[in-house]
Amino acid sequence: MDPNYSAQDVTRCDLCKTAIAQNYCDFCHVNLCKPCIGEHISDDYKKHIIVPIFERKSTLIYPKCETHKNKNCKYQCQDCDIFVCSDCAMSKQHKGHEYLKLEELFAKSKECIGKDKEELSRISPTYEEIVIELENQIANLDGEYEKLTTEMSKQREELHREIDNAINQMDKEIGEIKVKHHNILKEHINEIKQVQSLMQNTLDSMNEIEESNEVSPAIHYSSKVEEFRKLPPKINVSMPMFIPKQVAREEFSSLIGKLTPLSTTLEERVFTAKKPNTSVRELLDEPEVLNTIKIGHENLCSVTCINEEQIWTSGLTADMKCFNNQGVLQKTIQTKSRMNPSDIAVDIYGALLYTDWKTSRVYKVKDDQTEEIFRLQGWIPTNLCITSSGDLLVIMRSEDETQCKVVRYSGSTVKETVQFDNGQPLYSGNTKIKYITENRNLDICVADYEVGAVVVVNQAGKLRFRYTGHPSPTKKKPFKPRGITTDSQIHILTVDGDNNCIHILNIDGQFLRYIDNCDLEDPYGLCVDSNDSLFVCEFFIGSVKKIKYLK
Numbered sequence: 001m002d003p004n005y006s007a008q009d010v011t012r013c014d015l016c017k018t019a020i021a022q023n024y025c026d027f028c029h030v031n032l033c034k035p036c037i038g039e040h041i042s043d044d045y046k047k048h049i050i051v052p053i054f055e056r057k058s059t060l061i062y063p064k065c066e067t068h069k070n071k072n073c074k075y076q077c078q079d080c081d082i083f084v085c086s087d088c089a090m091s092k093q094h095k096g097h098e099y100l101k102l103e104e105l106f107a108k109s110k111e112c113i114g115k116d117k118e119e120l121s122r123i124s125p126t127y128e129e130i131v132i133e134l135e136n137q138i139a140n141l142d143g144e145y146e147k148l149t150t151e152m153s154k155q156r157e158e159l160h161r162e163i164d165n166a167i168n169q170m171d172k173e174i175g176e177i178k179v180k181h182h183n184i185l186k187e188h189i190n191e192i193k194q195v196q197s198l199m200q201n202t203l204d205s206m207n208e209i210e211e212s213n214e215v216s217p218a219i220h221y222s223s224k225v226e227e228f229r230k231l232p233p234k235i236n237v238s239m240p241m242f243i244p245k246q247v248a249r250e251e252f253s254s255l256i257g258k259l260t261p262l263s264t265t266l267e268e269r270v271f272t273a274k275k276p277n278t279s280v281r282e283l284l285d286e287p288e289v290l291n292t293i294k295i296g297h298e299n300l301c302s303v304t305c306i307n308e309e310q311i312w313t314s315g316l317t318a319d320m321k322c323f324n325n326q327g328v329l330q331k332t333i334q335t336k337s338r339m340n341p342s343d344i345a346v347d348i349y350g351a352l353l354y355t356d357w358k359t360s361r362v363y364k365v366k367d368d369q370t371e372e373i374f375r376l377q378g379w380i381p382t383n384l385c386i387t388s389s390g391d392l393l394v395i396m397r398s399e400d401e402t403q404c405k406v407v408r409y410s411g412s413t414v415k416e417t418v419q420f421d422n423g424q425p426l427y428s429g430n431t432k433i434k435y436i437t438e439n440r441n442l443d444i445c446v447a448d449y450e451v452g453a454v455v456v457v458n459q460a461g462k463l464r465f466r467y468t469g470h471p472s473p474t475k476k477k478p479f480k481p482r483g484i485t486t487d488s489q490i491h492i493l494t495v496d497g498d499n500n501c502i503h504i505l506n507i508d509g510q511f512l513r514y515i516d517n518c519d520l521e522d523p524y525g526l527c528v529d530s531n532d533s534l535f536v537c538e539f540f541i542g543s544v545k546k547i548k549y550l551k
Contacts, residue, residue: 022052342355373412385438393406435494
């Protein structure tokens with residue numbers, strides 16, 4: 001294309017619309033080619049100000065003087081606070097007054113406008129963020145209120161279930177009390193029958209003596225009338241009573257009421273509830289691989305459990321895949337950006353969540369519908385996890401890769417930010433690998449590959465400890481953690497990919513043992529299901545190994 005006719009590079013004449021404009025009327029604010037100048041100024045050539053186009057808007061247009069019609073006002077009378085021309089300044093009306101040049105006032109005002117414009121340009125994105133946040137809140141209203149009704153429904157079902165359990169337990173207790181009541185009365189009857197039998201034997205002996213003429217039995221006879229005249233005590237067994245209680249949100253054991261303990265005049269019985277049994281599972285001496293699932297692509301980064309039967313996986317592709325424990329593909333979902341997700345997680349309702357580093361968004365997939373939870377400004381979300389309370393923990397780094405923080409969300413609302421320990425950054429700020437999980441004691445655990453440490457803070461964001469590896473003659477390479485997860489025993493498990501093993505720590509970050517006998521190849525992400533089965537991604541070969549490591 002001829003550069004002389006490029007619409008992006010030149011300005012056209014406002015009159016003929018075709019020729020290139022070389023001049024500009026600073027009075028009328030129009031672009032002009034040379035042939036059109038004459039036509040433009042033909043009405044009153046004196047009022048028009050024709051300048052080269054590169055000098056456009058450089059000529060000041062002063063206001064007309066209301067007193068002297070042919071004069072322009074180039075001054076401001078400070079005493080009268082009005083614009084005046086040179087003739088006005090010389091008049092008796094303004095004699096002795098002070099004046100300011102409008103040219104100088106104009107320059108100062110333009111400078112102020114420029115500063116204000118720059119400031120408003122900085123303020124404007126904040127309004128955009130506010131609008132986006134409000135739009136996100138509006139978009140999430142249905143989901144949040146659905147969550148409320150779901151929680152209420154779950155609470156109703158739980159209360160119904162607990163009430164049924166409590167009533168069934170009391171039915172069982174009543175049956176047991178009835179048996180005890182029956183046994184007490186039966187035992188008392190047996191005692192009386194024994195006395196009756198003894199009395200009958202005595203009567204039979206007396207009859208024999210009375211009918212016999214033998215002297216000795218009669219002489220040695222001893223009366224037992226007084227002994228039998230003392231009747232056995234009357235046993236009073238009180239019936240248990242059911243004492244109804246008003247339902248309140250207290251412990252379930254007191255929702256229904258309580259049963260009074262069985263009491264008798266012979267023995268007081270007190271019902272004592274059994275303490276729940278807590279199971280402790282020990283580590284296996286030799287963990288074993290239960291199954292290997294082939295995902296179908298290399299570069300596998302993350303795995304998360306839906307339940308005991310299904311897992312979601314993701315890697316360096318746009319596909320997120322769901323498999324059952326037998327390795328059968330159940331479903332495939334693509335990210336909105338068609339780029340690989342940074343990480344995936346499953347919420348307490350079974351919906352899939354993922355972070356999109358390309359768009360700085362976090363999405364939720366429910367019933368095959370993908371919706372945006374929130375979008376970040378100036379920060380890029382990377383890895384994430386769901387807490388026991390249903391909150392979302394997201395690792396995010398600044399766009400300039402100088403800062404990193406962990407943010408807790410409830411829906412799209414920020415509840416907590418964890419970033420510093422006594423003014424020092426807790427995490428490295430670059431794009432290197434970081435995985436996150438929440439322990440059963442509500443600690444936030446982050447595996448930071450760059451600094452070679454597992455960083456653990458408590459629920460309030462205070463640093464508890466840093467784990468930087470365990471000395472071992474067989475582990476030659478430096479500790480660089482990748483994936484991280486926790487189990488029912490409050491163990492922390494983290495991948496040491498460079499040494500092809502997994503470190504198991506206790507609640508306080510003390511090393512317990514390695515999982516290094518399962519032929520792991522480039523382990524990366526990992527997770528534990530509700531049965532404490534361990535699932536481990538193998539990055540390059542694209543498989544997930546299911547491992548049993550607890551007894």
